[in-house]
Amino acid sequence: MNLSQPLLEVNVFIPHEHYYLWNPELLGLHIVSDAVIVLAYYSMPLTLFYIVRKRRDLPFPWVFLLFSAFIVACGTAHLMEIWTLWHPTYWLTGAIKLITAVISLTTAIALVQIIPKALALPSPAQLDAANQALQAESTERQHMNLALQASEARLAGILEIAEDAIISIAANQQITLFNQGAERIFGYTAAEAIGQPLDLLLPNQLASIHRQHVVDFSQTAGVSRKMGDRREIFGRRKDGTEFPAEASISKLQLGDEVIFTAFLRDITERKQAELAMSRLAAIVESSGDAIIGKSLEGMITSWNRGAERLFGYTAAEVIDRPVAQLFPPNHADELAQVLEQIKQGEFVQSYETVRVRKDGQHVDIAATISPIKDATGRVIGAAKIARDITERKQAENQLRDLSNRLMLALKSGAIGIWEWNVTTNSLTWDNRMYEFYGTTPDQFTHAYDAWTSRLHPDDRPFVEAAIHQALDGEKDYEPEFRVIHPDGTVHYLKAYARVERNPAGIPHRMIGINYDITELKQTAAQIEASLKEKEVLLKEIHHRVKNNLGVVDGLLQMQARRSHNPEVIETLKESHNRIASIALVHEKLYSSDDLAKINIAHYIADLTAHLFDSYNIHANQIKLVSHISDISLAIDTAIPCGLIINELVSNALKYAFSNRQAGEIQVMLDEQPDQSLCLIVRDNGVGLPEDFDPKQATTLGLSLIQGLVKQLRGTWAIHGQSGTTVTITFPRGQS
Incomplete structure (x- = not known):
């Protein structure tokens, strides 16, 4: 059987209007009332459904849906009341009411079940209090977030403005943070460095050492190393250059992750400054000048070796002692004046004064004093450089005495001094020069041409030539020349001058003297x-x-x-x-x-030729060999020397060659290294008897030779083997 057939059955029952006796007013009342109820019931589920859809966080949303179904069912029941006024489908109406009853019962049971949970829901007051508490917590969280953001901004600002390099690395030693200080020091941008291994920033020879250092540090209990624990390392820039650095490192444990942060400072400038300071200290210590530091109260604070040598005190003897002990009594006020100038920040330029040595002796010094300032520019002391000028003072005194003596000599020696400016062509004379040229300062124009016009016409060319040679550096200027005075008299002058040149070597001045x-x-x-x-x-x-x-x-x-x-x-x-x-x-x-001396070589040649002629000896019979140096002798030496040669050559011609027709005679006269003369007369004749003793000889010739050698203050020796050789040595005497 079809279920919908009884539900829609209308022929069995009569409509409701029969019950209202077709009273229009009554029907209208029921129709309008039910219609309004239907509209209200149908609109409420839509509102509830909208709320549930929009507020998905509502507790028990299914209850709202059950209520919506219940209301829709109720509305439908009222709609059927209007329908049954004309259509008696009471089975359908009853079914709808049954459905409404089921939904209502289900809703009622569900409400009973959620009552404990609904009662546990907070009340509006409680919700308001909780809401206020949440609002306060939210505000506090906002403040904390703002503070955290400000702190992060400050930290980021510090990281970026820090002059030092701040570099973070992960446990795998890859760079995770690279601030602007690191960019400036190493030359890499952050984008270039982040993600790269730490070895990027280290010299090759030190990379493995630093890697192991980080590993060792990660295994220690400490979390950081203080600035006092810093150690000098070397970094490598992007361009490959290495630089000395100072670094410290810290580690931070974030869960299982370890972050290392290194703080690194480029100390190149500091190292250079330390080197410069050490060099300066070495210079100060090795300086020949005394370099002394003192406070504004006049207490000695530093004392170099030059000061020890100059004043005789060791540093230990004078440090923290008053510098006034170096001042002689008559210079006591000088210290206060100098310290006052130093306090004003003034430099005391080189001045000359006197100090007292440890042994009590006074020493002349030249001193320069400079203020010592701290980093703020405040004067905190003074540095003095003192040089011993005792020898210079003595030299100045000697020079002053010499100058005075020179002036006296110039006056007494009738010497005139002049100066010629080559550039301006002007002359400067002293009073003596005007006397030499017979003129006065008013009459002389001090021009070069005015001077040359007073020279003798015959001397002017070679005097001007001598000036040009001196200017060209060819020879010194020292001519003798004549000058003509206005009265026509002629005077002879001797001149000496020195040329002064500029750094380029060009002459610009001549200074000289004239004397009559x-x-x-x-x-x-x-x-x-x-x-x-x-x-x-x-x-x-x-x-x-x-x-x-x-x-x-x-x-x-x-x-x-x-x-x-x-x-x-x-x-x-x-x-x-x-x-x-x-x-x-x-x-x-x-x-x-020359009436005082003769050429001995020419004389001996003529003398020996005369002897050969006198004894009628031909050159093909006895050969004469002469070796005479080019020497000139005075008459008091030449005559004894000639007489000796006369005796020796005559004896050789008479006695040496009696048994043979040919032979040789040698005559030699040479100057020795000690400037004495050595005369040798040798023949290859028969020689002398074996028992010959010249000291026992009584012949006139030998006696004459001995007397002449004595007159020459010389010595002589005679040898008679293989001919006869006579050697005479005597001083040259005046030539």
Whole structure:
């Protein structure tokens, strides 16, 4: 059977309107009331459903849905009341009411079950209090968040503005934080460094050491190392350069993660400053000057080795002692004046004063004092550099005395001083110069041309040439020249000058002197005339002596021709040769330009030639070998030397070659290293007897030789093996 058929059965029952007797008013009342109820019931589930959908946090949302179903069912029941007024489908109406009853019962049971839970829900007051508490907690959390954000901002600002490098690394030693200080120091940007291993920032030779250092530190109990625990390391910049650094490291445990943070400072400038300070300290210690530090109260605070040498005190003896102990009593006020200047921040430039050494002696010093300031610019002391100028003071005094003596010498010596400015072509003279040139400062224009116009016309060219040679550096300026005074008189002047040049080597000034040599020139002329007269007289004397010796020689020759005794003839011949040797000296002097000395080489050559002619010896029979240095001897040396050679060569010609027709005679005269002369006469003749003793010889020739050697203040020796050799050494004497 179809279930919907009885539910929709309408023919069995009568509609409700029959029960209301078709009263329009009554029907209208029921229709309107039920219609309004239906509309209200149908609208309430929509509202509840909307609330549940929008407020998914509501407790027990299914209760709202049950109430919605219950209300919809109730509304449908009222809708069926209107429907059954005309359609008696009471089975359908009853079914709907049954459904409504089931939903209502289910809702009632559900409400009973949630009553404990609903009662446990907070009341509005409690919700308000809880809400206020939550609001307060929310406000506090907001404040905490703001404080945390501010702290993070401050930390980030500190990290970014810090001059030091702040670098964080993870346990795997990869960089996780790289601040701006690190960027400046290492040259990498944060983007370039973050995620890279720490080795990026370390020298290759130190990378493994630092890696192990981090590992060891991670295993220690400590969480940081203080600044006092810093150790010097080296970092490597992006460009590969290495630099000294100072670093500390800390670690932070965040759960299972360990973060290491290194604080690193580039100490290159500090190292350079320390090196500069050490160098400065070394310079101060090694300085030859005294360098002293003192406080504003005048107490010594530092004392270098130069101060020890200058004042005689060791540093231990004077540190923290008053500097006033170095001041002599008459300089006591000087310290207060200097300290007052220093307190004002003034420099006391180099000044000269006197101090007292440890031994009580006074020492002249040149001192420079500078204020010592702290970092704020406040004067806290003074530094003094003192130099011993005792020797300079002595030199200045000596120079002053010398200058005074020079001025006296210039005045007494009639010396004029002049200066020529080459650039401006102007002359500066002292008073003596005006006297030398017969003019006055008003009459002289001080121009170079004004000076040259006063020179003698014949001397002007070579004087100006001498100036140009001096300016060119070719030779010194020291000419003698004549000047013409306005009255027409001629005066002789001697000049000396020195050229001064600029750094480029260009001459810019000449400074010189003139002195009047007119009287000297006149005296020299007189002496020269006198010398010429004496020269003529000496020549005449030499000529007459030679002639007189010639007369004596002629008498000897006449006597020899008249004598028939061979011994007498030989003796007269020897005397003739001796006189000829003396006469030859006067002949050489007479014919020489120098009347005081003769050329000994020419003299010996003529003398030996005369002897060979005298004994009628030919060159193909006996050979003469001469080696005579170019020496000039005075007459008092030349005559004895000539007589000795005459005796030795004559003896060799007479006795050395009696048994043979050929032979050789050597005559040598040389100057020795000690400027003495060595005369050697040697022959290769028969020599001397084995028992020959020159000291026992009584012949005139040997006696004459011994006497002449003594006259020359010389020594002699004779050897008779393989011929005869006579060696005579004697001082040169005046030449």
